Amino acid sequence: MEFNDIAAIIDLDRYPLHQSDSVAAKSLLSLGRKTLASDALFSMPGFVRLEATAFMAAELEARLPWASRYESMNDAYGYDEDQWPEGHPRTARSLFRYHQVLNHQISNDSPLRKIYCWEPLREFLRQLMGYETFHRSECPHLALTAKIAGEGDTDGWHFDGNDVVFSVLLRAPEQGGQFEYVPNIRTDAEQNYDDVAAVLAGSRDFVRVAKLAVGDLNVFQGDQTLHRVSPVVGNRKRIVGLFSYDRQSGTNFGESYISQLRRRTPAYVPLHVAAEK
Numbered sequence: 001m002e003f004n005d006i007a008a009i010i011d012l013d014r015y016p017l018h019q020s021d022s023v024a025a026k027s028l029l030s031l032g033r034k035t036l037a038s039d040a041l042f043s044m045p046g047f048v049r050l051e052a053t054a055f056m057a058a059e060l061e062a063r064l065p066w067a068s069r070y071e072s073m074n075d076a077y078g079y080d081e082d083q084w085p086e087g088h089p090r091t092a093r094s095l096f097r098y099h100q101v102l103n104h105q106i107s108n109d110s111p112l113r114k115i116y117c118w119e120p121l122r123e124f125l126r127q128l129m130g131y132e133t134f135h136r137s138e139c140p141h142l143a144l145t146a147k148i149a150g151e152g153d154t155d156g157w158h159f160d161g162n163d164v165v166f167s168v169l170l171r172a173p174e175q176g177g178q179f180e181y182v183p184n185i186r187t188d189a190e191q192n193y194d195d196v197a198a199v200l201a202g203s204r205d206f207v208r209v210a211k212l213a214v215g216d217l218n219v220f221q222g223d224q225t226l227h228r229v230s231p232v233v234g235n236r237k238r239i240v241g242l243f244s245y246d247r248q249s250g251t252n253f254g255e256s257y258i259s260q261l262r263r264r265t266p267a268y269v270p271l272h273v274a275a276e277k
């Protein structure tokens with residue numbers, strides 16, 4: 001199967017984003033805006049065709065030996081200069097452990113990159129978010145990536161440092177690896193540490209489990225919504241493609257994070273050399 005044509009990758013009958021004046025595209029925008037406001041997560045089921053997801057999952061899994069390996073106990077809030085007393089939810093740590101295939105390890109003709117570079121998708125997402133400008137990231141490492149989670153791999157509870165994440169699930173594990181989240185548990189004005197502490201301590205009271213299926217495109221606002229990916233169970237890996245955009249053009253990720261990422265990445269073997277092995 002060749003994936004030269006975007007119609008072979010994205011289900012354009014269901015999601016005619018290239019016809020921005022169509023009733024389908026307009027109603028998708030209004031549904032998406034409403035859903036994001038109430039739930040922080042908007043999924044478009046069956047966005048990517050299943051034959052294409054299987055192709056991309058295999059392509060990405062073949063890059064695993066060169067992928068960056070992340071393994072660390074982190075708190076949910078990211079870097080912060082303040083000191084917090086022991087027992088405070090800002091000090092609670094959970095495990096983050098996965099492989100990440102980096103932008104420069106994903107070939108230019110990968111269907112995943114074709115989705116990311118498809119202009120009608122970027123324009124649709126700009127309108128969905130209500131931003132005036134919206135650009136693909138130009139980071140050589142993190143613009144387009146894929147996280148691959150094997151047995152026991154997980155993303156611990158956290159808030160994202162950026163406003164919004166776009167992902168497409170390419171392969172689901174046998175069990176576990178579920179996206180769990182507590183919509184808008186905090187606001188700009190109120191950190192709501194009591195409820196955050198309860199979730200970090202294992203309470204399931206407010207936790208939602210997203211019913212993500214292979215091929216779904218997900219728009220997720222993770223800055224106020226505590227979330228995690230539960231540990232993967234079984235041999236089949238969870239593979240998710242992640243698209244990075246920014247309101248400003250020419251953005252790169254911070255140099256200190258990128259140099260850590262480089263240290264965690266095995267020596268890079270160019271694709272043509274790898275293919276000859």
Ligand SMILES: O=C(O)CCC(=O)C(=O)O
Binds near residue numbers: 147160165167228
């Ligand atoms: O793997 C996912 O579905 C989302 C991972 C996540 O929360 C993140 O990359 O910040």
Ligand SMILES: [Fe+2]
Binds near residue numbers: 158159160222227
């Ligand atoms: Fe996240």
